Amino acid sequence: MALAHDASVHRSITKTSYLLGRQCPRRQWLGHHGVVEPAVTEAAVLALQIEASREVESLAAELFPGALRVCREGEATTPYVGVEGTKRALAEAQAVLQAHFEADGLAAISDIVEVRAEGLYLWEVKSSTYEAEGDDDEARANPLYDWDLAYQVHVAREAGNVVIGAGLILLRKEYVRGGGPVRAEEVLIRLDRSAEVAALAARVAEEVAAQQSMLRGSTMPTELPGPRCKGGRKVAAGNRPSDCGHFLPHGVCGRELPVFWAGSLPNLAGGKIALVTGTPGLKIEDLDPNDPAAKWTETQRRVIEGVQTRDEVVDHVPLREKLDELEWPLSFVDLEFDPTMAIPRHPGMRPYDRVPFQWALAIEEECGGGAGGGALLPGAHDSRSESSVRRVPAGRPATDRSPGRAPPGRGDDGAEADREASGRRRHGAPAGADPTLRRHREDRKGGLLPPGPDVLLLDQKAGTRPDGPRLRRPRHRKRNAGGGGVAPSAAPRREP
Ligand code: SF4
Incomplete structure (x- = not known):
């Protein structure tokens, strides 16, 4: 299979790469080997989302007066550049923005690092909302964010730092803007996730080692398209960061799928997912709409019949x-x-x-x-x-x-x-x-x-x-x- 490569790809495992690897080893491998992933989100929409994230990050920085900002190698927008700049900034200030950590082929950039007497405290800023008031606050914390933080903590520690905790800075869902300017203390909420992150530490270390081993291989992993290809930020396993562009019809996996792929049946759940995605390239045409073992829903059965007969299925009576x-x-x-x-x-x-x-x-x-x-x-x-x-x-x-x-x-x-x-x-x-x-x-x-x-x-x-x-x-x-x-x-x- 001919794959389009991007020669400028970063070869370290980054935070994004790690999270994608938890979603699908093949997706991570493709990115690591420079295969360009088709964009899922329109560029204009993406630009708006990035702008929104930057706005929240700027506001979060106001929570840490005097924080020093680190820029990437080659940017030189501040005197503090990359990993070395981070070390200097951490020695000079109580807080550092965009702190860079690297160790053994791993890289992470933390939004805000607070320098406390006992060690570093890492903050991840998210432009998601969080409802502080209610009966079940913990249920509203996004599992994906804990893995995100846990990876950062792992890399920072591997780089020789003492990390004492980690937390999230989110938007207060219940915030209502008043007449004056937006104040960071009012619209943002700090959420300590140290315990949750600590509980993931051992698994992160194992997963990172496994990913490094897999990525060194020259053979593309064999994962097949399935539910993993769709993003789900609230998924309990925290392993669905985003929709995969390779699932698109012109993506590495999407272009291998038949037009009427069985995995595109509506409302697949439970054992049916394994049934239709476990067989590579299974077509809807190959399914038996009346198979009692399959227990198709009425909608699924009609889709199967519609594809097989190539007839439109229209409910004329209720429509009328x-x-x-x-x-x-x-x-x-x-x-x-x-x-x-x-x-x-x-x-x-x-x-x-x-x-x-x-x-x-x-x-x-x-x-x-x-x-x-x-x-x-x-x-x-x-x-x-x-x-x-x-x-x-x-x-x-x-x-x-x-x-x-x-x-x-x-x-x-x-x-x-x-x-x-x-x-x-x-x-x-x-x-x-x-x-x-x-x-x-x-x-x-x-x-x-x-x-x-x-x-x-x-x-x-x-x-x-x-x-x-x-x-x-x-x-x-x-x-x-x-x-x-x-x-x-x-x-x-x-x-x-
Ligand atoms: S389309 Fe699915 S199987 Fe293919 S790389 Fe993406 S997530 Fe993995």
Whole structure:
């Protein structure tokens, strides 16, 4: 098999490499031998995630005033470079940022190392949230992070340091930003994980030795694709750091799989995973949908039959019943969110509150009687704003159709004027109320905007067209209602 190699690959075992090795020896071996792993995450999304992590790291550094920062070899952004710079910094300061440790082919960079009288205390900064208040705090600690810390402690000790403990710095999930600047002591929480990390020490030493032996080999390990290929940061074993790019169709493993690989059956669990992933290249076509021993679920059985017959499987009756419930006009609201904002930028927001920055409204109507409209979400900075929801008018007169931005200076009175003029009002719905949106909110258990997919289908029969015709034969006359826009507050992102 021809493999694309990256000559610049780092040959030491790093923290990332160690964690990938716990997920899959083959993945680690491929990386160690310079085989480029296809990207799973889009570059733009990755850049946002990295930016969020750096923001949290910068904030965490404020918890350690006077800390010295170490840079990588070749960067020279500070006087303290690499391992040697770390040694000097540890001798000069009470805390060191990005401390470098190396020993016997192992390398680790610790986010923050605190110099205490008895020895070093290692801190790992994560941009994940942690709920400090509740009944079962320990259950909320991510197992992967303990392995991450345990590896760092192992390398630091192998490098000759006395390490007395390790902990995590995380975002407080319950934090709500007030009116002033974000304060590190308020938004971040320190979690001591020394006991958990100590319990992993022996296993880390064993695993590192085994990995070094495996990586010296010239033969690619024989792991087969299976559940391990998917990331699962909360997995108890702490061995699923991320989705593997080699599982993609153009990845080393993905391209060897048949188009209808048995392992892609939905909802595989328990013994079925071993059944379908234990045979290399097993196809769905090879499975017996009626095999009593396999105990396929109804969905799995239908997928098997669908693949084998190459027939689409459509539940016509329940689909028909659902479609018959719809009445014209139908509105399609598409809301786009930024879910990567770790540090809240506006008062009233929590970490990772979704920030709506763009929306569009399209109305599909049978008889042409509906009017379209839309306005920029005025509460785009706050996804939980009541006014954000009310400002999506279902029926603005054609003469007042917005190109997607709210007229300058229009406040809540403007929104009310929209409703006054809307088709909803003309059809007798109470002013200021939108039963459809209210019902939608109730369906979402009180959330004002959806926490899930960012595309909504709103059935407007209750508020917009109580006397509208029943849908019998869809005509698919979908038009853009003139709504939609980009929130000016969403880009570029600025520090408050
Ligand atoms: S696709 Fe799966 S089996 Fe292949 S290297 Fe990645 S994790 Fe390992």
